[in-house]
Amino acid sequence: MPIYKRCSKCGKRIPSGTTCECIKQIRRQQKKERDKDYDQHRRNKTRAAFYKTKAWRLTKEDVLTHYMYIDLYAYYHDGKFIPATMVHHIVPISTDYAKRLDRGNLIALSDKSHGIVHKAMREGREEEMIRLLLEYKKKWKKKENSEVGGVVKLF
Ligand SMILES: [Zn+2]
Ligand SMILES: [Zn+2]
Structure with a gap:
């Protein structure tokens, strides 16, 4: 028992x-x-x-140079020239670590725009921000393709 x-x-x-x-x-x-x-x-x-890592430092410099140190978010979203100070992962590396050095996933931003982007992502607008930033990259690419005499027309 x-x-x-x-x-x-x-x-x-x-x-x-x-x-x-x-x-x-x-x-x-x-x-x-x-x-x-x-x-x-x-x-x-x-x-x-x-x-x-050195790989990230070099990639970051390269991306900033590629975008002429221009904050792409401020440029397209607000029509403002703000110096880019950092490089943001459009699809976060916590989501896809394989994209950490993928230039297609990187965009130049200022600290301020970076804060705005991450705040929106935290508030459940991650998909929207990813789409938007990829769109800005595409716009920039178009601009590059239309450059005259090797100079990107910014205005
Ligand atoms: Zn119990
Ligand atoms: Zn970021």
Whole structure:
């Protein structure tokens, strides 16, 4: 005849020496949270290491030069000339790490526009921002193709 006890959490009668399902469930949930934190931490570390690589530094310089250090978002969205200070991943590297050095996925922005873009993405407008920035890149490419005597017409 097994000896029973009551679960201190939910009060269910369970065989003594065993753990109640409700407590197991809580532990599973806690483990899941810990694993999630760990994964996030590892991803952040991978990302931080990537931004320090020579490959990224060179690619970034190259992209900034390619766009003549012009913030493409401010240029097309607001019709303003703002100096680009950084290079943004249109599809985030947390979504597709393979695109980290893919020039088709990179765009020159100012810190201000970068903040605007990421805020929109956080607010659930990621798809829209991706589409918009790819569109701006396409527009720039068209402009390049129409350049006269090797000079891109900006106005
Ligand atoms: Zn219980
Ligand atoms: Zn970014």
